[in-house]
Amino acid sequence: MTGGDAAVRGADRIVRGMRGDWEAVIGLEVHVELDTATKMFCSCAVTKGDPPNTHTCPVCLAHPGALPVVNQRAVEYATRIALALDCTVPPRNVFHRKNYFYPDLPKAYQISQYDEPLAVDGCFDYWSGDEKLRCRIDRVHMEEDAAKLIHAGGETGRITGSEYSLVDFNRGGTPLVEIVTEPDIPSPAAARDFLQQLRELVIELGVSECNMEEGQVRWDANISVRPAGSSTLGTRTELKNMNSFRFLQQALESELPRQVGILEAGGTVEQETLHFDPETGTTTPLRSKEEAHDYRYFPEPDLVPLAMDPAWVEEVRASLPELPLARVARFAEQYGLSRADARVIAGPGALARFYEAVVAQGVDPKLAANWTMGEYLAHLNAAGLEPGHGHVTPERLAALVRLVADGVVSTSAAKDVFTKMIEERAEPAAIVAKHGLGRISDSAALGPVVAEVVAANPSQVEQYRGGKRQVLGFFVGQVMKATGGRADPAVVNELLQKALDG
Ligand code: ADP
Ligand code: ZN
Ligand code: MG
Numbered sequence: 001m002t003g004g005d006a007a008v009r010g011a012d013r014i015v016r017g018m019r020g021d022w023e024a025v026i027g028l029e030v031h032v033e034l035d036t037a038t039k040m041f042c043s044c045a046v047t048k049g050d051p052p053n054t055h056t057c058p059v060c061l062a063h064p065g066a067l068p069v070v071n072q073r074a075v076e077y078a079t080r081i082a083l084a085l086d087c088t089v090p091p092r093n094v095f096h097r098k099n100y101f102y103p104d105l106p107k108a109y110q111i112s113q114y115d116e117p118l119a120v121d122g123c124f125d126y127w128s129g130d131e132k133l134r135c136r137i138d139r140v141h142m143e144e145d146a147a148k149l150i151h152a153g154g155e156t157g158r159i160t161g162s163e164y165s166l167v168d169f170n171r172g173g174t175p176l177v178e179i180v181t182e183p184d185i186p187s188p189a190a191a192r193d194f195l196q197q198l199r200e201l202v203i204e205l206g207v208s209e210c211n212m213e214e215g216q217v218r219w220d221a222n223i224s225v226r227p228a229g230s231s232t233l234g235t236r237t238e239l240k241n242m243n244s245f246r247f248l249q250q251a252l253e254s255e256l257p258r259q260v261g262i263l264e265a266g267g268t269v270e271q272e273t274l275h276f277d278p279e280t281g282t283t284t285p286l287r288s289k290e291e292a293h294d295y296r297y298f299p300e301p302d303l304v305p306l307a308m309d310p311a312w313v314e315e316v317r318a319s320l321p322e323l324p325l326a327r328v329a330r331f332a333e334q335y336g337l338s339r340a341d342a343r344v345i346a347g348p349g350a351l352a353r354f355y356e357a358v359v360a361q362g363v364d365p366k367l368a369a370n371w372t373m374g375e376y377l378a379h380l381n382a383a384g385l386e387p388g389h390g391h392v393t394p395e396r397l398a399a400l401v402r403l404v405a406d407g408v409v410s411t412s413a414a415k416d417v418f419t420k421m422i423e424e425r426a427e428p429a430a431i432v433a434k435h436g437l438g439r440i441s442d443s444a445a446l447g448p449v450v451a452e453v454v455a456a457n458p459s460q461v462e463q464y465r466g467g468k469r470q471v472l473g474f475f476v477g478q479v480m481k482a483t484g485g486r487a488d489p490a491v492v493n494e495l496l497q498k499a500l501d502g
Pocket of ligand 1: 025026027028029180181182183184222223224233234235236292
């Protein structure tokens with residue numbers, strides 16, 4: 001094996017093998033569970049955390065003679081996703097049966113879509129590092145989720161004969177959208193960026209919370225390599241059913257050199273499904289890939305093709321919110337933010353709305369951006385809160401920003417105020433007053449501090465008087481330290497110069 005040595009960093013486009021350069025080609029199939037009130041083909045509620053098998057009916061349990069009915073809200077939600085991805089929505093789409101047996105699938109087929117999906121030929125632009133990349137979208141289609149299997153009994157990793165699986169049919173029949181990309185994604189890091197930003201988009205559309213822990217977003221990642229600059233595709237492998245961004249990137253990073261190694265040793269990559277083990281950081285084969293004909297797709301005889309009224313599709317299009325990428329551009333323009341800052345703030349919708357509510361209070365947008373990205377985001381991360389939740393309201397953050405802008409508090413004192421806003425759930429001005437955190441610009445108050453600092457540092461005074469004027473900065477620093485960063489620097493400078501020159 002040679003290429004096994006080829007080290008891969010996530011953002012690298014080129015994998016350096018022993019015999020030459022290779023490039024990665026990645027395509028994703030992303031499943032999103034929709035937050036509709038009811039299931040895809042029956043009126044059972046879509047729920048989270050309810051006792052198992054409490055939301056079932058003859059349709060989602062596949063009793064004989066039960067007939068599916070399409071959930072119109074699910075079609076609307078799927079159409080929102082399709083249009084946001086710039087897809088064409090043909091005038092009709094068709095449900096197919098995808099046949100396979102598994103205990104989580106009581107009908108022994110999944111109702112999905114095949115050669116006439118809801119939507120085709122879209123694209124999604126996303127940021128990766130400083131680059132805006134475009135990924136073509138092959139198709140967006142509708143299907144139903146399988147039930148949830150809970151493996152129990154036995155001891156992990158040991159066959160004892162006592163293990164068994166339980167089935168919870170509550171999830172069975174939940175509306176799913178599958179988004180299939182073209183193989184346009186150039187690196188493991190780009191795949192991660194794509195998925196994170198696609199998730200933000202779907203959340204923005206209000207069709208799914210995309211909760212990662214609950215597996216509301218899952219994906220299969222297809223990956224191949226080819227000689228750098230080549231335009232033909234290599235044979236791909238597939239990493240199935242992932243729902244962690246970090247593991248995705250790790251899995252792809254380990255799969256790239258594996259494929260390069262095989263090819264450079266003169267072998268061929270098997271088209272197969274792989275399993276990634278986060279513990280060892282390696283992939284192992286699960287099974288050889290099934291082909292479409294294995295599923296015996298045929299049109300679902302219990303459902304008529306869906307006619308998509310063009311006027312209705314246009315209504316859905318008109319109802320789309322501002323999408324994250326457009327919002328980033330607008331924030332950069334409207335608020336004078338750098339691209340990088342605009343992406344942090346305007347990417348996630350909830351944070352963008354929080355920021356705009358701060359700015360709406362009439363404070364300086366750049367200063368507001370610094371506080372939103374700095375203290376506020378750090379606070380959200382530390383407390384595990386979503387933007388807009390917790391005790392720091394936009395009004396309060398704006399009030400704090402105004403205190404800084406008006407010179408009422410210094411930046412460092414304002415950070416104390418921010419911490420106390422959370423602890424004490426109070427208005428910034430009240431905190432400043434209560435804790436005496438306001439800026440000190442009164443020379444009567446600062447005079448004694450300056451005198452003390454000058455008296456305590458005779459050698460620096462000598463240096464200054466000997467012509468080393470930059471020592472002034474040292475004295476300013478000492479005064480700031482003594483006042484907890486609250487002293488007004490202009491007044492301090494003036495007083496120091498008087499004391500030292502006099
Ligand atoms: P299938 O019919 O086997 O599902 P598709 O052509 O529909 O295959 O592709 C499935 C996914 O695999 C798509 O996301 C596509 O972009 C990706 N893909 C296809 N060929 C390659 C390849 N050679 N390398 C990487 N990804 C690929
Ligand atoms: Zn049901
Ligand atoms: Mg496919």
